[in-house]
Amino acid sequence: xxxxxxxxxxxxxxxxxxxxxxxxxxxxxxxxxxxxxxxxxxxxxxxxxxxxxxxxxxxxxxxxxxxxxxxxxxxxxxxxxxxxxxxxxxxxxxxxxxxxxxxxxxxxxxxxxxxxxxxxxxxxxxxxxxxxxxxxxxxxxxxxxxxxxxxxxxxxxxxxxxxxxxxxxxxxxxxxxxxxxxxxxxxxxxxxxxxxxxxxxxxxxxxxxxxxxxxxxxxxxxxxxxxxxxxxxxxxxxxxxxxxxxxxxxxxxxxxxxxx
Amino acid sequence: xxxxxxxxxxxxxxxxxxxxxxxxxxxxxxxxxxxxxxxxxxxxxxxxxxxxxxxxxxxxxxxxxxxxxxxxxxxxxxxxxxxxxxxxxxxxxxxxxxxxxxxxxxxxxxxxxxxxxxxxxxxxxxxxxxxxxxxxxxxxxxxxxxxxxxxxxxxxxxxxxxxxxxxxxxxxxxxxxxxxxxxxxxxxxxxxxxxxxxxxxxxxxxxxxxxxxxxxxxxxxxxxxxxxxxxxxxxxxxxxxxxxxxxxxxxxxxxxxxxx
Numbered sequence: 001x002x003x004x005x006x007x008x009x010x011x012x013x014x015x016x017x018x019x020x021x022x023x024x025x026x027x028x029x030x031x032x033x034x035x036x037x038x039x040x041x042x043x044x045x046x047x048x049x050x051x052x053x054x055x056x057x058x059x060x061x062x063x064x065x066x067x068x069x070x071x072x073x074x075x076x077x078x079x080x081x082x083x084x085x086x087x088x089x090x091x092x093x094x095x096x097x098x099x100x101x102x103x104x105x106x107x108x109x110x111x112x113x114x115x116x117x118x119x120x121x122x123x124x125x126x127x128x129x130x131x132x133x134x135x136x137x138x139x140x141x142x143x144x145x146x147x148x149x150x151x152x153x154x155x156x157x158x159x160x161x162x163x164x165x166x167x168x169x170x171x172x173x174x175x176x177x178x179x180x181x182x183x184x185x186x187x188x189x190x191x192x193x194x195x196x197x198x199x200x201x202x203x204x205x206x207x208x209x210x211x212x213x214x215x216x217x218x219x220x221x222x223x224x225x226x227x228x229x230x231x232x233x234x235x236x237x238x239x240x241x242x243x244x245x246x247x248x249x250x251x252x253x254x255x256x257x258x259x260x
Numbered sequence: 261x262x263x264x265x266x267x268x269x270x271x272x273x274x275x276x277x278x279x280x281x282x283x284x285x286x287x288x289x290x291x292x293x294x295x296x297x298x299x300x301x302x303x304x305x306x307x308x309x310x311x312x313x314x315x316x317x318x319x320x321x322x323x324x325x326x327x328x329x330x331x332x333x334x335x336x337x338x339x340x341x342x343x344x345x346x347x348x349x350x351x352x353x354x355x356x357x358x359x360x361x362x363x364x365x366x367x368x369x370x371x372x373x374x375x376x377x378x379x380x381x382x383x384x385x386x387x388x389x390x391x392x393x394x395x396x397x398x399x400x401x402x403x404x405x406x407x408x409x410x411x412x413x414x415x416x417x418x419x420x421x422x423x424x425x426x427x428x429x430x431x432x433x434x435x436x437x438x439x440x441x442x443x444x445x446x447x448x449x450x451x452x453x454x455x456x457x458x459x460x461x462x463x464x465x466x467x468x469x470x471x472x473x474x475x476x477x478x479x480x481x482x483x484x485x486x487x488x489x490x491x492x493x494x495x496x497x498x499x500x501x502x503x504x505x506x507x508x509x510x511x512x513x514x515x516x517x518x519x520x
Contacts, residue, residue, distance in 0.1 A: 074384065077383055103360075115344035
């Protein structure tokens with residue numbers, strides 16, 4: 001569990017959660033428990049995705065994958081325990097930060113974002129779509145669920161802990177939806193154009209695995225246009241919140257321009 | 261997910277939860293959400309335990325194991341999604357049954373019972389103990405965690421939903437602890453003496469796998485004595501609660517005399 005948690009990564013989900021709290025003028029430290037929980041869920045999903053029965057990856061974040069070091073059984077159990085522990089950790093949100101009702105709402109949202117109608121559902125759709133040429137709609141379904149739902153949860157959790165009203169939650173939800181799609185389009189572009197050393201994992205694996213990607217369906221230029229469209233939409237919804245969104249905008253620009 | 265949930269099994273965890281509510285004179289229906297959640301966690305653990313990288317079992321509850329039907333990847337994900345969904349389902353405890361504070365306590369207890377310091381920790385210890393002759397203490401550590409913690413949670417969840425005081429929780433916790441050990445001793449005895457058709461899975465696999473069991477460490481007669489000791493202890497703690505424990509006693513006798 002610790003090996004994979006400490007392997008690093010971009011920590012984009014905690015960053016989004018803290019930046020959302022900051023947008024409300026709330027102390028980012030209020031989000032520590034939720035941020036740790038969401039990073040644990042993300043990390044467990046990487047451990048299981050990397051297993052030989054799934055993507056069979058040897059390298060993650062520049063280090064051997066969990067099962068390469070500890071074996072498939074322990075990797076499976078480390079993932080299981082991280083997922084379980086995330087629900088223990090999220091309960092550590094201090095009582096002066098959120099009422100029990102708000103904590104329960106955050107927990108339900110996390111379970112929905114991570115489960116069969118969220119991240120795991122997206123992973124199943126992704127596997128079922130392997131070796132097929134997908135439509136753009138099918139590709140978006142995969143990404144909205146596999147990556148998007150947990151990114152969206154990170155923003156929503158911050159907003160819920162900051163006491164956002166429904167209108168703000170709606171706009172931030174839309175912001176996170178478009179940011180998530182932008183994140184994934186850039187992921188596909190980087191698999192085609194990225195630098196293996198910066199990425200910490202092999203590039204070109206999508207092409208080798210005959211995976212449907214945005215560049216494959218839209219051409220590289222079309223994918224770059226789609227990326228810009230999603231970034232613009234994300235920023236539009238952010239502007240509607242009338243919050244102090246400086247850090248969220250920085251993260252949005254980072255997603256668009258990242259090289260790993 | 262549905263394939264394995266509907267494969268049946270003894271439903272001992274929901275039974276314990278409902279019987280505990282009954283002991284308090286509380287409507288067992290109040291425990292439906294928690295009972296469904298704990299059975300989902302148990303079922304996910306069986307799916308993952310049966311994987312080729314773990315116990316590599318082909319038969320469970322008289323049917324082909326999940327990965328035999330759906331493949332290793334989908335079985336892994338079905339387990340992940342069941343575990344995640346259990347935390348969504350437990351939130352469906354109606355608000356007139358439990359306050360948000362009690363629901364949060366139940367959720368934390370479930371996560372602890374299922375996670376690295378509970379069931380998953382026991383599974384890791386079990387795997388590390390394979391092909392070794394364990395001490396009785398090591399064997400008990402494995403069973404207290406791998407099976408005992410979730411059985412204990414089932415009783416505690418019922419008690420918490422029924423508004424038990426700390427003294428009742430302590431006695432019921434001890435009851436469940438000894439019942440859990442009795443359950444596991446009988447499991448080991450049945451692997452030696454049971455009928456494959458009644459069990460729905462092969463017998464003799466512990467011996468074939470050189471697993472440490474109670475009969476191996478204590479002889480069959482010694483294991484039967486140990487079973488009776490644990491049953492007696494369970495009943496002593498149950499008597500201390502001064503509750504109407506008729507159904508819990510029936511389950512205790514069932515555990516001692518079950519043939520599958």
